[in-house]
Amino acid sequence: MTTNYNKKAIGEHQLKPESLMMGYGYDPQLSEGSIKCPNFQTSTFVFKSARDGKDFFDVVSGRRVLAEGEQAGLVYSRFNNPTLEIAENRIAIWDGAEDCAITGSGMSAISTTLLALSRPGDVIVYSEPIYGGTDTLINGMLKQMGIHAVGFMSSEGIDAYKAALDKAKSMGNISVILLETPDNPTNNLVDIAACREVADKIASDQDVAPVIAVDNTMLGPLWQTPLAHGADxxxxxxxxxxxxxxxxxxxxxxxxxxxxxxxxxxxNSIGTTMDSNTAWLILRSLETLKIRMQASNEGAAKVVAFLNEHPVVTRIDYPGLLKESDPQYAIYKKQCKGAGSTFSFEVAGGEAKAFAVLDKLKLVKLAVSLGGTESLAQHPAAMTHSGVPKERRDIIGITEGLIRISIGIEDPEDLIADLKQALED
Structure with missing residues (x-):
C-alpha cells in the first residue's frame, strides 16, 4: 500500500466514508493494476531476509512498537494479511476510529474483546436484553472463568445503570461496560453519553478505568456511531x-x-482471526453499505406503518414510533441518525399465532440473522433467545407472541402484501 491510497481528503475537501470505500488503503499498482483488491488467499508470506523475519515477528508479537508511519511486515495470515488490513482500515473509517480488528464472527469479536480486557475476579456490567449468544457467554462460560456479570434493564434508564455499577463495584474491578443499543430484539435504547459520564466518575475508584464497548449491530455504522458519543x-x-x-x-x-x-x-493468540476470503467479501459489501441500508430503512418505515394499524398486532418495538413523552425519545434524537430496519412486533395469540404467521410467509424468509438484502423473520423466544431462561425472557419483554423481522431491499408493497396474508386467520 502506498500513501497515495491512504488519503482521506482532496485538498481541503474531506471525503465521505462511502467514497473512501471504493479504494482507500489499496494501490492497484501493487497488484498488477487490478481495480479491485485481490483476495490474498495465502497462509504465509516470504521474508526478504532472516533479519526481516525476526523484526516482523517482534512487531506482531508486541515486542517492538511501530514508529509513526511505519507498517507491520506480513508474517502469517493468523496475524496479518493485506485483504484483512484493508477491510479493517475501511471499517475504522465508518466508525470514526483509529484502528479496527476483524474476527471470524460477531461472537468472536465480543468474546475476544472481553477476554482481552477482563481477568478472573473482574466484573462485566451489561445492558439487558442482549443478544442470546452474548448472554450465554457472559452468564455461562465467563462465569466459569471467575469473571462476574451484573445486568441492568436498558428500558429502565440511567438509574438502573447506576445501581448495576454500585452492585458491581462491591464485587470487584469493573473491566467492561457492554451496551447493546438498540437492544436485540426489543429495540430499547441506552444513552451512551450518560453512561460515559457516570463511568468516568467511578474510574478513580479503580486501578484501570472501565472500558465502554457498544454492540452496534442493530443500527450499523450508517445510523449510529457510538465512538462519537463516548464509547471506547x-x-x-x-x-x-x-x-x-x-x-x-x-x-x-x-x-x-x-x-x-x-x-x-x-x-492472534487464540485464532479468532477472519479468513481472507471473508475479508474480501466484506470489501465488496462495504461499497454498497450506504445504499443498501438506506433502502431497507425506508422500506421498514412503510412496513411499520402497515403493522401499526393491524388489529392482530399488539406491540411494535421500533425507535421510529417513539413519542416525545417517552424518555427514550430524547436518546433517539441525540444518538441515532435513523430507526434502522430490524424491529419486533407482537401478535395476539402467543406462540401458536406467531408460529402460524411465520409459517405462512412467502416472500419473507423464516430464518435467523438480520441485515441482509432479503427480509428475514424469526421467533426470538424459541430461536435466538431460547437459551435465556423463560423467567428472564418475561422480564425483558421477549414474549411468546413476539416476532423479529429484518426488512431487506424488496419492494415494501410486496412485503406488506406478504405480511397481510400471513396475519389473516
Missing part, C-alpha cells in the same frame, strides 16, 4: 448489515490503537 469500542456482527448478503460470517471491533492492539494480540 464499537462492535459488530459483520454478518449483518456490513456483510449484507447473508453469505458470510464475521465480526469487528473498532477503537483506539491502544485498545485494539490489546484485542488484536489476544485474537
Amino acid at each position: 469500542l464499537c462492535l459488530y456482527s459483520l454478518t449483518k448489515y456490513v456483510g449484507g448478503h447473508s453469505d458470510l460470517v464475521g465480526g469487528s471491533c473498532s477503537g483506539s490503537k491502544a485498545l485494539i492492539t490489546r484485542i488484536r494480540r489476544v485474537r
Whole structure:
C-alpha cells in the first residue's frame, strides 16, 4: 500500500466514508493494476531476509512498537494479511476510529474483546436484553472463568445503570461496560453519553478505568456511531448489515490503537482471526453499505406503518414510533441518525399465532440473522433467545407472541402484501 491510497481528503475537501470505500488503503499498482483488491488467499508470506523475519515477528508479537508511519511486515495470515488490513482500515473509517480488528464472527469479536480486557475476579456490567449468544457467554462460560456479570434493564434508564455499577463495584474491578443499543430484539435504547459520564466518575475508584464497548449491530455504522458519543469500542456482527448478503460470517471491533492492539494480540493468540476470503467479501459489501441500508430503512418505515394499524398486532418495538413523552425519545434524537430496519412486533395469540404467521410467509424468509438484502423473520423466544431462561425472557419483554423481522431491499408493497396474508386467520 502506498500513501497515495491512504488519503482521506482532496485538498481541503474531506471525503465521505462511502467514497473512501471504493479504494482507500489499496494501490492497484501493487497488484498488477487490478481495480479491485485481490483476495490474498495465502497462509504465509516470504521474508526478504532472516533479519526481516525476526523484526516482523517482534512487531506482531508486541515486542517492538511501530514508529509513526511505519507498517507491520506480513508474517502469517493468523496475524496479518493485506485483504484483512484493508477491510479493517475501511471499517475504522465508518466508525470514526483509529484502528479496527476483524474476527471470524460477531461472537468472536465480543468474546475476544472481553477476554482481552477482563481477568478472573473482574466484573462485566451489561445492558439487558442482549443478544442470546452474548448472554450465554457472559452468564455461562465467563462465569466459569471467575469473571462476574451484573445486568441492568436498558428500558429502565440511567438509574438502573447506576445501581448495576454500585452492585458491581462491591464485587470487584469493573473491566467492561457492554451496551447493546438498540437492544436485540426489543429495540430499547441506552444513552451512551450518560453512561460515559457516570463511568468516568467511578474510574478513580479503580486501578484501570472501565472500558465502554457498544454492540452496534442493530443500527450499523450508517445510523449510529457510538465512538462519537463516548464509547471506547464499537462492535459488530459483520454478518449483518456490513456483510449484507447473508453469505458470510464475521465480526469487528473498532477503537483506539491502544485498545485494539490489546484485542488484536489476544485474537492472534487464540485464532479468532477472519479468513481472507471473508475479508474480501466484506470489501465488496462495504461499497454498497450506504445504499443498501438506506433502502431497507425506508422500506421498514412503510412496513411499520402497515403493522401499526393491524388489529392482530399488539406491540411494535421500533425507535421510529417513539413519542416525545417517552424518555427514550430524547436518546433517539441525540444518538441515532435513523430507526434502522430490524424491529419486533407482537401478535395476539402467543406462540401458536406467531408460529402460524411465520409459517405462512412467502416472500419473507423464516430464518435467523438480520441485515441482509432479503427480509428475514424469526421467533426470538424459541430461536435466538431460547437459551435465556423463560423467567428472564418475561422480564425483558421477549414474549411468546413476539416476532423479529429484518426488512431487506424488496419492494415494501410486496412485503406488506406478504405480511397481510400471513396475519389473516
